[in-house]
Amino acid sequence: MSSTTSDAPYDPDAVVAGDRAAFEALVRHETPRLFRIIKRYVSDDESARGLTQETFLQAYKGLDDFRGDSKLTTWIFGIGINLARSHVRKRRREQPMDEDTMDRLQPQFRMGHYVDSFDPWHPEQSTERNERKQLVRDALDELSDTYREVIILRDLEERSTKETAELLDISRGAVRVRLHRARQALRSLLTQYFSDDTA
Template sequence: MSSRQEQSTSEPPAGFDLSALLSGDHKAFEDMVRGESDRLYNVIRRIVRDDDEARSILQETFLQAFKRRGSFRRESKFTTWLYAIGINLARGAVRKLSRSAVLTAEEFERLQPQFVDGHVTGPVAQWKPDRMLERQELLDQVREAIERLPEDYRIVVTLRDIEEIPTPEVATILGISEGAVRVRVHRARQALKKLLDEYMA
């Protein structure tokens, strides 16, 4: 059994001058764009599930961040604030896209373990360690399963588990409490685990 003490892994390489950026300096802004584009693109891409849409939202995110830089209050990291803008734009856009493969709320609920008097009811699948070895095929299964998660859950798994952003920072980005982040990511992990049971057990 191991405890996972998370360090802040999300701080980008200190590649831009924040004060200059906030005073409108284009070079500082472009340095920030260079440093943040890839990772933010990947987060947005997970939400909208479309390459072209993700590029367009990435561009709009940076543009809005630059225009609204006067409202950045230094209460969080600049990148935390930037991610909140990007995720909000992505969420607005995702409503226009097909959601056919996404689990309904009922389907998602059925993937959660059930308890009676504190005990699990029904069989609990146990994963076979050798299934972890067929790496590429397995990762394709995992990607597909993540894509099927309802949006709120897909976002929290992307930020917390894929990008490894610490819980307090995810809470700030999403504007919810740390407890709510843990509940959400927990339910998402349980659903993912259940979706992978068929392949892994």
């Protein structure tokens, strides 16, 4: 069975076997997607380029470790996400949001009803507004990596729950729970800016 999509301009089996030309074709094809994901984590282009290169270098050196449990690209992107996580942890100056704060940002219920009025908020719509992208990014930066990365992969990169689970090495149920909590926290952080929206 193929390790990646059938329309890719490279042979995944040849990549796994160590074929240099096939790996170079993979790098050319997958660099834009990998760069975009890593840049969601680290923000600046220079760091994202360096981490993208390091990802492919580590992947090439570690091809013997690829077990074929997931798509080849999922395995490689997982390496990139781990490198981006480490980079962010080293550079982050302030402590990200803890679980107690996350709990306080969740909706409050009484007798099975929301205590406050609740209007659904869709982060993907907000990020499309150029003048508000920085507000969303600042709010994302307040979340811990545990919650921030599910928003990045599911809402911004539009990955499936299955692929997100594979990339983060967690269950699909954990993806759904984290995504729900992260969305609620972001809604609470951003309501003051978006509460008057009619879109």
